[in-house]
Amino acid sequence: MNLLLDGIAWILDPANQTGPSGWFARLGEQLAYTFGAVAIAALIAVPLGYLVGHTGRGRDIAVSLSGGFRALPSLGVLILLGLGLGIGFKAPLLTFVVLAVPPILAGAYAGFEAVDRRTIDAARAVGMTESQVIRKVEVPLGLPLLIGGLRSAVLQVVATATLAAYVSGGALGAFIFAGVATRDYAQTLGASILVTTLALVLEGIFALLQKLVVPRGVVAKELKDVRARSSRTRAVMGTPIREGK
Amino acid sequence: MFTAIKKGRLLTGLVAVGAVVALAGCASGDPLDTSSTSGGDAAEGGAIVIGSQAYYSNEIIAEIYAQALEANDIEVERQFNIGQRDAYLPALESGEVQLFPEYTGNLLQYYDPETTAKTSDDVYSALAGALPEGLEVLDQAPATDQDSYNVTKEFSESNGVTSLSDLASVTTPLTLGGNSELQTRPYGPEGLLATYGVTVGFTPIEDSGGPLTLQALKDNQVQLVNIYSADPNIAAAGLVTLEDPEGLFLASNVVPLINTDAATPEVSDVINKVSAALTAEDLVELNSQSQNDQESADTIAKNWLEKVALF
Structure with a gap:
């Protein structure tokens, strides 16, 4: 308990907050890694995932690829890339992109796949073009799962971004490495508390976002559905995602 | 077939044997009984527990200690790859680990951050005074790793x-x-x-x-x-x-750190012979075999001991 108080005291000490190596700046770096890596990963993974989800082609490759990439040890990737790219922010950023691609890819294609085939058939039947089917049906209905993918990518990267300090890339890990090496555990704990808090806050924001992006039609349909269910299956508009409930 | 009486006797027998073993244990563990023949725990069957840092070079030296002791019929137990000083020094003090390859300068700075000793001999003698009770160092090796x-x-x-x-x-x-x-x-x-x-x-x-x-x-x-x-x-x-004419760095020779209870004359003698033979060039060569030839600590230690032919 004493140690925990020491950690909090470290966070509150103004001497540790400002300047280029204060935690304000390091927290900014942690966030920059997180959103930078997730944004780059999204640019790669979302179009790819949509392509796989829409056409249904290459699904096996996408599944095994995203599974395989998840198994990569981040520290190993970081050191390998660090040897090629040198120390600094490039190697960690690329490592975190590699880390963020699988969940986003999975979220993107799973979102498309989760759309009921009959809904898509109906969209075609009313005369929608292929691009309208994607834009007006598959993307909005698949959005909650995509946000879910982004959410887990953000969570993984924000926690792993502490590794950046290993190759002189800054971020909150700098305090953790320095604290462990010099037996300044208040510093280590303070930085860990900051990382944990940051992860929880981001997780909360994404959980909220994920709820908000469920298309209104789907939510309204579900709220009205108070009658006893018949035993026959009926056509329904997509499957609302109830994550976090 | 056991009758109830026989069972009772058996139980009594077990308790008796147990008590004898326990008492024997007390006798050999008696801290006042230092005058008896040359033996501490090690000589009487308790294996010496050797530890090492999670640093490949340190593990090679620990393995050399282990094989040297084994070659002299002293039983050892290996507890390698124990992270940092915070983790293993308390274990050494308590006797869970008994022998550990260390480095004089870095170890001295751990116990006495304000030390002004710089040269190899100064650091070694300052270290002997700085160690907590229950720990001692044997002879330092010419090999340095600083x-x-x-x-x-x-x-x-x-x-x-x-x-x-x-x-x-x-x-x-x-x-x-x-x-x-x-x-x-x-x-x-x-x-x-x-x-x-x-x-x-x-x-x-x-x-x-x-x-x-x-x-x-x-x-x-x-x-x-x-x-x-x-x-x-x-x-x-x-x-x-770069040379260091003003002595910015502390000299840091390889030194065996040992729990006093385990420092019997036999053990000290074997380890001191090893230390005397371990030169700076040898240590670089040992490290190179690990780094460049990817040899295991076991093989490297065996080859070195054969080369120096101490035992």
């Missing part, structure tokens, strides 16, 4: 730098690379300024002078790096280790 500042050959030639005192005349800005703790160590940037009047920036690279540090030096992202002096990469990468 922090050292290194530059590339090109840098050394173009700036005419072979010693830390030459650095003051270098006009381009200098950045020092090393583990983040180096920033606050007495021989870090502040020590360089105080001892040699050299101002350096600092870039933390957390692989203890490993490949990332070497790469950063080659890329000229840092100009000065901290690498342990027994690291074969210094020679392999053609680096120049």
Whole structure:
């Protein structure tokens, strides 16, 4: 308990907050890694995932690829890339992109796949073009799962971004490495508390976002559905995602 | 077939045997009974527990201790790869681990951060006084493994730098690379300024002078790096280790740290022979076999012991 108080005291000490190596700046770096890596990963993974989800082609490759990439040890990737790219922010950023691609890819294609085939058939039947089917049906209905993918990518990267300090890339890990090496555990704990808090806050924001992006039609349909269910299956508009409930 | 009476007798017998064993244990563990024949725990069947840091070179030395003791019919138990001093020193004091390869300078700084000892002999004698009760060091080896500042050959030639005192005349800005703790160590940037009047920036690279540090030096992202002096990469990468005429770094010889209870004459004798034979060149060679030839600590230790033919 004493140690925990020491950690909090470290966070509150103004001497540790400002300047280029204060935690304000390091927290900014942690966030920059997180959103930078997730944004780059999204640019790669979302179009790819949509392509796989829409056409249904290459699904096996996408599944095994995203599974395989998840198994990569981040520290190993970081050191390998660090040897090629040198120390600094490039190697960690690329490592975190590699880390963020699988969940986003999975979220993107799973979102498309989760759309009921009959809904898509109906969209075609009313005369929608292929691009309208994607834009007006598959993307909005698949959005909650995509946000879910982004959410887990953000969570993984924000926690792993502490590794950046290993190759002189800054971020909150700098305090953790320095604290462990010099037996300044208040510093280590303070930085860990900051990382944990940051992860929880981001997780909360994404959980909220994920709820908000469920298309209104789907939510309204579900709220009205108070009658006893018949035993026959009926056509329904997509499957609302109830994550976090 | 057991009748109830026989069962009772059996039980009595077991208790009796147990009591005898327990009492025997007390006798050999009696702390006052030091005058008896040469034996501590080790000589009477308790294996000596040898530990090592999670540092490949340290593990090789620990393995050498282990094989040397085994060659002299002393039973050992290996508890290698125990992380940092915070983790293993308490275990040594309590006797869970009994023998550990250490480095005089770094160990002295752990117990006495304010120490002013610099030379090998000063550090060794200061260390003997700084150790807590229950721990002692045996003879130190000629082999050293200490922090050292290194530059590339090109840098050394173009700036005419072979010693830390030459650095003051270098006009381009200098950045020092090393583990983040180096920033606050007495021989870090502040020590360089105080001892040699050299101002350096600092870039933390957390692989203890490993490949990332070497790469950063080659890329000229840092100009000065901290690498342990027994690291074969210094020679392999053609680096120049800068001389330290003012004694910025503490000398750090390889030294066996031992729990007093385990320091029987037999054990001390064997380990002291090993230490006497372990030269600085040998240590670099041992490290090179691990780093470059990917040999196991077991094989490296066996080959070295055969080469020096002590036992």
